[in-house]
Amino acid sequence: MTAIETLRRILFAAMLAGCPLACASGDVIDLRSVGRVHGDATAGKAKATVCSACHGPAGVALVPTFPNLAGQNAQYVYWRLVAFKRGVDPDSPMTAQAASLDDVAMRDLAAYFASLPPAAGHATDDATMAGATIYRDGDPARGIPPCQGCHGSDARGRTDVDRNGHARLYPALRGQHAPYVANRLADLARDAAPRTSTQHVMAPIARTLDAASADAIGRWLEAGAP
Template sequence: MTAIERVIRILLGGALLAAPLAHASDDLIDLRDAPPVRGDAVAGKAKAAVCSACHGPLGVAVVPTFPNLAGQKADYLYWRLVTFKRAGDADSPMTAQVAHLDDAAMRDLAAWFASLEPAAGTNGAAGMPGATIYRDGDPARGVPPCQGCHGLDARARVGADDAARARLYPVLRGQHAAYLADRLEDLATHPPHTSTAHVMAPIARTLDAASIEAITHWLEAGAP
């Protein structure tokens, strides 16, 4: 195990993933032992027409404030839909969209978008400053390396011993910078609804505007 792997394991495997849940809201969904999400991608395709208005016909959003869904983890997508349904945020356009979805439909939609080819990015990531923060973090400010959960290639591929947790971590490579910045702000300023968001919230609060801009634009460009 390398030095950076030891740091990641300490930050993400222990102090951040276990103890903080003691102070979490009673409404928080604990996903640490959640079983894998299974759905029917073919059935999901038939239900996804309404999603295309914001997320594109193949899960790649044209408007950068909406997330790309193509190639995203099915588990992550499913639990995001569950969160939207439970939260009932009147300001979110997703609230009305998920209101009519039952559990099977959410699983099928997650499976469909997960089966699609992900966005490629702009292929201009080499040498961008966000790479350093993503890879090494910023120990002086308590920012852990993003690669600890999201993988060195930003596709949430981590070691086999972390495979169960990795199902819940989103793919970030090729994602719109504007959406990622909005999501980080949301994590930093709103109560989390899941245990994974609960872990990410304090990390989001350590990132300043310059760091967020650097990381999100590097990810949008295609990461490594």
């Protein structure tokens, strides 16, 4: 199977897994036809003081298990906040944080964090370059699709809209902390009942990665990717 065929199969499987649930129960947040998110980055900066305790004053978290938000796709940030506010993950510290945010605040915060430069990279070594190969080419023998197909060849995610005006919610991964990446991939892989259509896309992909591969990809991303 070629890498592109693997990707097509995963997309199709995700669609089958995601759609009937999304359409039937109302339990899954269906993000397949949402529009572009607009917010005021300057207003968002003023509202981000509380966030900086955990996500860092410039959106780069000091604790490596906490995610950087600097340079993240605004559409992805906004919908993650909406999902936390709707209680998709009651155990997350973000559930309490999102509870007090109104819709305008979530849009403004998303615009602000998207406007910040992503975390600076550092030197790579052989271990990190192993992650680059999987990121670019996947591993057809193990059913791993190329990550760049959705997260971009530069790992900055995709912020455009498709020809129907539907927003793409592929997060930026460049500069993200390796321990956060590994933990989030493990969470996605474990989650038997994802609560958003986007998690339904990523969960089966996360399941194709063993811990060593997830770690190598994370280290390469943290080093600053391509």
